[in-house]
């Protein structure tokens with residue numbers, strides 16, 4: 001089962017061109033409509049620019065968003081070509097405008113914003129709820145769902161780990177709060193669109209099936225199949241939890 005999941009993620013990631021600019025007249029992101037009132041967003045699936053500095057793609061977040069659309073029917077919005085801005089940083093961006101249009105024209109009751117963090121933080125998953133502000137009604141249920149599959153730890157404890165604990169998660173790590181001062185997608189959905197949202201950061205081992213040859217990241221890398229499988233299972237169960245709570 002895990003092997004076919006990994007193969008499918010590799011196929012889906014080919015829809016994402018990390019560094020290529022969009023063809024003339026096309027946007028650097030794709031929206032696929034779904035049947036469920038949940039949108040999975042992956043604004044950093046490709047190379048993007050924050051304050052004129054280039055930032056590398058968050059590999060396989062685009063594949064994961066597409067996979068959830070395919071397997072359970074969520075709406076999805078993800079970057080598929082090089083971005084000249086940072087939708088998770090800039091106050092306004094074409095990505096945010098599109099998200100707003102989707103929110104106004106479709107029945108979207110929750111936004112899951114997917115990101116990738118480095119293994120150097122030594123834990124698997126960071127959940128950001130803007131310190132309790134982005135989805136207060138759902139946060140206890142979300143926490144319960146995650147706690148059933150991942151072990152909760154603190155930022156301080158994670159700092160003392162000497163190796164990666166991919167099955168551990170931190171809620172509202174200071175670096176991954178989902179946006180207190182920054183103009184994140186989570187904050188935009190919550191404050192501007194009135195749609196509750198959650199930011200999810202997955203470590204490299206829990207999402208990167210195999211680094212592609214033209215990645216901006218220099219060294220070959222393979223994630224851990226078990227970790228990737230568990231991350232997918234978690235994302236699917238989070239959607240289930242939310243649907244049951246609406």
Ligand SMILES: [Zn+2]
Nearest residue numbers: 044058115116
């Ligand atoms: Zn990101």
